[in-house]
Amino acid sequence: MKMLAIICSCLLILASACSTSVSGKLDAVLTNANGEDDGGDTGSNEENLDEINAGKQQLGVKSFIQIVETFESVTGFTRGANQSIRNYYNSNKAALPDSNSIEAFTASQRLAIFNLAYEFCRLPSDTDQIRADFYEGTIFGGRNDEGLPLPLGPPTQVLNSQANKLELINHLLNKFWGTYQFSDRASAESELTSMIDYLLSTLQSGETLQSNNVTKYVMASVCTAALAAGPVILF
Amino acid sequence: MIIKKKLSERDKLEYLTHGGRTGVSRRNFIGAAAAGFVFAPSVFDLVSRKLYAQSQECEGLINNGPSPFGAVIEYHAAGGAAWIEDFTCGGEGGQLDFITGEEAYWNYGIPDDQNYNIPEITPDSSLGVLVHPDSAFINGFNSAALPGVKDHMAGFLMALKSSSDTSQNQMSAAHIFAALGRNGSLTYNIGTQTGKASGGHHELAIGTYVPYASPTKVSSPTEARAIAGLGDLVDRLVDKARAEKVLNTLKNMSIARVAQLNNLTPDEQLKVLVGCGYEQATATPGKTNKENLFPTLPGADLDLINQAFAGEISTPEAAIAHLVLKDFAGVGVMSFGGYDSHDGTATTSYQKRLGGAQRIATLFNYAFLLKKKLTVIMLTDGGMGKVVKDGVLQTQAVAPSNTPLGGQAFRAERPGDSDILSCAVCLTFDPNRTATQMLISTTHTQVGAFAKSGVKIDYLNTSNDPSKAALCMAYNWLALHGKEDEIKKVNSGVDPFAGRDNAKYLIFKGSKV
Numbered sequence: 243m244k245m246l247a248i249i250c251s252c253l254l255i256l257a258s259a260c261s262t263s264v265s266g267k268l269d270a271v272l273t274n275a276n277g278e279d280d281g282g283d284t285g286s287n288e289e290n291l292d293e294i295n296a297g298k299q300q301l302g303v304k305s306f307i308q309i310v311e312t313f314e315s316v317t318g319f320t321r322g323a324n325q326s327i328r329n330y331y332n333s334n335k336a337a338l339p340d341s342n343s344i345e346a347f348t349a350s351q352r353l354a355i356f357n358l359a360y361e362f363c364r365l366p367s368d369t370d371q372i373r374a375d376f377y378e379g380t381i382f383g384g385r386n387d388e389g390l391p392l393p394l395g396p397p398t399q400v401l402n403s404q405a406n407k408l409e410l411i412n413h414l415l416n417k418f419w420g421t422y423q424f425s426d427r428a429s430a431e432s433e434l435t436s437m438i439d440y441l442l443s444t445l446q447s448g449e450t451l452q453s454n455n456v457t458k459y460v461m462a463s464v465c466t467a468a469l470a471a472g473p474v475i476l477f
Numbered sequence: 478m479i480i481k482k483k484l485s486e487r488d489k490l491e492y493l494t495h496g497g498r499t500g501v502s503r504r505n506f507i508g509a510a511a512a513g514f515v516f517a518p519s520v521f522d523l524v525s526r527k528l529y530a531q532s533q534e535c536e537g538l539i540n541n542g543p544s545p546f547g548a549v550i551e552y553h554a555a556g557g558a559a560w561i562e563d564f565t566c567g568g569e570g571g572q573l574d575f576i577t578g579e580e581a582y583w584n585y586g587i588p589d590d591q592n593y594n595i596p597e598i599t600p601d602s603s604l605g606v607l608v609h610p611d612s613a614f615i616n617g618f619n620s621a622a623l624p625g626v627k628d629h630m631a632g633f634l635m636a637l638k639s640s641s642d643t644s645q646n647q648m649s650a651a652h653i654f655a656a657l658g659r660n661g662s663l664t665y666n667i668g669t670q671t672g673k674a675s676g677g678h679h680e681l682a683i684g685t686y687v688p689y690a691s692p693t694k695v696s697s698p699t700e701a702r703a704i705a706g707l708g709d710l711v712d713r714l715v716d717k718a719r720a721e722k723v724l725n726t727l728k729n730m731s732i733a734r735v736a737q738l739n740n741l742t743p744d745e746q747l748k749v750l751v752g753c754g755y756e757q758a759t760a761t762p763g764k765t766n767k768e769n770l771f772p773t774l775p776g777a778d779l780d781l782i783n784q785a786f787a788g789e790i791s792t793p794e795a796a797i798a799h800l801v802l803k804d805f806a807g808v809g810v811m812s813f814g815g816y817d818s819h820d821g822t823a824t825t826s827y828q829k830r831l832g833g834a835q836r837i838a839t840l841f842n843y844a845f846l847l848k849k850k851l852t853v854i855m856l857t858d859g860g861m862g863k864v865v866k867d868g869v870l871q872t873q874a875v876a877p878s879n880t881p882l883g884g885q886a887f888r889a890e891r892p893g894d895s896d897i898l899s900c901a902v903c904l905t906f907d908p909n910r911t912a913t914q915m916l917i918s919t920t921h922t923q924v925g926a927f928a929k930s931g932v933k934i935d936y937l938n939t940s941n942d943p944s945k946a947a948l949c950m951a952y953n954w955l956a957l958h959g960k961e962d963e964i965k966k967v968n969s970g971v972d973p974f975a976g977r978d979n980a981k982y983l984i985f986k987g988s989k990v
């Protein structure tokens with residue numbers, strides 16, 4: 243029994259020594275791996291702490307799952323209820339950002355986000371029942387007394403004034419960006435207005451301002467640009 | 478036991494708006510951006526300095542044009558490919574310094590009456606690196622290569638100990654090539670595997686992570702076409718300029734958002750890079766379309782792909798090769814598994830390597846048809862062991878012999894893995910040069926040395942250090958362009974192969990054309 247106790251004591255001492263040794267090696271590895279000290283223990287060093295706080299990185303990009311959940315949250319359309327979104331996401335999620343690292347945020351990932359945003363935005367543009375509710379309270383949505391979707395007007399009717407364009411823009415920005423008046427909100431309104439004007443001035447063969455198909459793709463374009471923009475996907 | 482906590486609304490909001498982000502110190506951020514301790518001066522810094530020099534405009538990133546360096550593809554053979562059975566493994570004198578004595582190549586899977594020491598066996602040199610004439614690799618390569626491809630190839634074998642059956646081997650040089658300037662017009666790196674910074678089976682060599690080289694997954698033509706496509710919206714808007722207008726709007730709103738963080742983000746470089754990423758995304762659709770990214774319509778482009786890949790065009794190799802050789806992507810990484818068959822036979826391992834050689838040959842076919850340079854780096858984890866009963870190497874017939882021996886080629890049965898019996902291989906193609914014009918010496922095609930027991934791990938530091946091995950691959954790739962000195966850029970300003978052993982690491986030379 244006494245022998246067993248001695249052996250146990252020895253093992254404890256040995257374990258303690260090993261622990262210290264491993265810890266020391268880990269510190270060394272961390273120091274070497276960065277080529278400099280990694281910041282170390284700053285808790286007791288106010289000056290060091292200030293330096294680190296002053297240098298906080300303030301920008302990140304959402305990961306693929308965060309992006310799709312954000313899109314679901316702000317649009318109300320979920321993968322579970324919408325097969326087209328589910329299929330598109332499942333097929334293309336590998337092209338979306340896989341981490342929050344802004345340094346690793348590539349151009350092709352930005353395009354993948356853009357395409358995913360379009361999958362969400364095509365629903366309220368193309369499906370009258372969804373449009374009626376998504377754009378409720380604007381001239382682009384709503385229902386009649388019988389609960390049927392109000393018809394969507396052509397650009398000559400619903401995109402024929404600055405006020406109408408801003409109604410569309412602000413409805414979407416409020417949904418996606420929130421109602422707070424950020425300083426970049428005004429420039430966004432200006433950008434999106436300019437985009438609408440450009441799309442309406444570059445009609446393609448077979449398109450007219452009397453067609454609500456043009457209204458639909460303008461709505462989808464504004465929605466996509468607003469949804470895939472930095473205020474939604476960066477943090 | 479896993480306890481799931483129901484998220485509160487506040488938690489959910491925090492998650493949706495702030496993700497998994499944690500505060501990062503400026504020092505650590507710059508450390509990460511500097512791509513690990515190996516890279517000094519920081520590649521990130523260099524890019525940013527270039528941007529600043531251009532008044533913070535994004536010309537450097539967007540109009541980078543084709544890389545001046547030849548294309549690179551890494552081929553990761555997961556499990557443990559017994560390439561040492563295929564490529565001629567020699568001693569300190571190189572591939573022709575055959576291991577001698579009885580049982581000389583048993584560990585390599587080759588019986589005494591079929592190894593390099595008998596007069597009837599002369600290594601095949603048609604690839605510019607020596608292989609056994611009855612090997613799976615040369616048989617596979619020959620069966621798939623177009624006539625003329627091998628006339629412009631060279632290569633070398635690297636003795637490299639690597640752990641078996643693990644993806645943890647840190648030997649991929651994928652980000653090193655990006656850091657050295659092998660960029661694509663759309664993206665830096667692509668890979669067939671998600672969840673790995675290399676884009677393939679193996680981990681990056683230690684300290685070589687470059688954030689902007691994080692790979693985009695491409696393992697099929699469909700994914701190749703999606704890499705920069707605008708999806709259905711561009712089809713709906715009909716005119717590409719209109720789609721770009723929408724993207725431009727997105728870009729301007731996003732950059733405005735980033736600019737708003739000015740007083741919060743101390744690192745101006747970050748802001749510029751983020752902005753330039755949006756610029757690049759906006760410019761991308763105008764530079765290409767889905768049909769360029771991978772053709773599907775009948776025509777000359779599709780004909781070439783069909784010819785190179787023998788009609789097997791819905792494959793990872795076709796997708797990766799097209800994007801890399803067309804300079805849309807800088808570096809491609811592809812993974813294939815099951816190389817350690819563990820079924821105890823010789824034939825399964827042989828057939829697996831034969832199929833891999835066919836795949837690799839098709840990559841070179843495409844380079845040949847496009848008249849583009851291509852370097853393929855072959856990596857694997859560990860190798861395969863052997864079976865000896867009553868002092869006799871257990872073998873099986875694997876294929877008809879190509880040698881004067883006639884009859885059958887026999888190779889060792891493969892029961893399991895071996896760390897010490899492994900190697901890495903570099904093969905390169907230049908449409909304008911032959912092997913003698915690419916090699917410093919046609920008899921110097923091996924880095925490191927092998928002995929009867931396996932890799933001589935104390936001979937060169939590449940033999941037992943995957944990070945050095947990765948650097949050595951990049952070193953020789955640079956040498957093909959006459960720029961081997963630039964290896965310093967990714968090694969803290971120091972040439973890791975300088976000194977009296979330099980010649981042992983340097984295989985390739987630049988073109989004087």
